[in-house]
Amino acid sequence: MNRGVLILCAASAAACAVLLLWPGQLRGLRAAGPAASPWSARRPAALRRTPQLPITELLSALAAELAAGQPTDLALRAAAEGLDPNPCPEALAACRSGTAVAAALRRDAAAPGGRALRGLAACWEVAERSGAGLAVAVGRLAEGLRAGAQADAQLAGEVAAVRTSARLLAGLPLLGLAIGQWIGAEPITWLTGSWLGRGVLITGVALQGAGMLWLHHMVASVRAQL
Secondary structure, three states: OOHHHHHHHHHHHHHHHHHHHHHHHHHHHHOOOHHHOOOOOHHHHHHOOOOOOOHHHHHHHHHHHHHHHOOOHHHHHHHHHOOOOOOHHHHHHEEEEEEEEOHHHHHHHHHOOOOOOOHHHHHHHHHHHOOOHHHHHHHHHHHHHHHHHHHHHHHHHHHHHHHHHHHHHHHHHHHHHHHHOOOOOOOHHHHHHHHHHHHHHHHHHHHHHHHHHHHHHHHHHHHHOO
């Protein structure tokens, strides 16, 4: 085996390792915080994760407190107790001061990750105006959030499977070149030694890059829509 084959095999193995391990490295950088990832500022807004607030836990606890007969203000304060981070600080302040809780919930909903509180604000306002109970409506809101979280988890799993398959397919041409060199066909010599070969090489690399960019765009578009 000549030196060129060894270099090609090593390069192929390194490329395949990068394709397979790079997603895990990115997840580690994201977990370490924004300062650890120099790419975080350039990532599309659709791919940036919003802070995870325990809104489902808040709604479930609130529905239980209301079903037990607690007044709405006391029920909200009891439901939010112990939650970290607190998903509704403005609403709790409104409960203590006796001001409009629905308006405070809308202000909490404007915070990153708090959008689901808009539904609670609407239910709270309707209950105040009509005198209807909140327990059933809040329970249904909690069920809807749990169903949405399950759908998000399923989507994340399917996207991860598609990306893994794409990276494996992206590494196959390198493996084919390594096998060709191994059996003596010398594809590298043909690809780099003639104008036709160089044209094929450039076209293949361009198509490979375009395919990966297209996959990235599709994933970003799906996440933005859902």
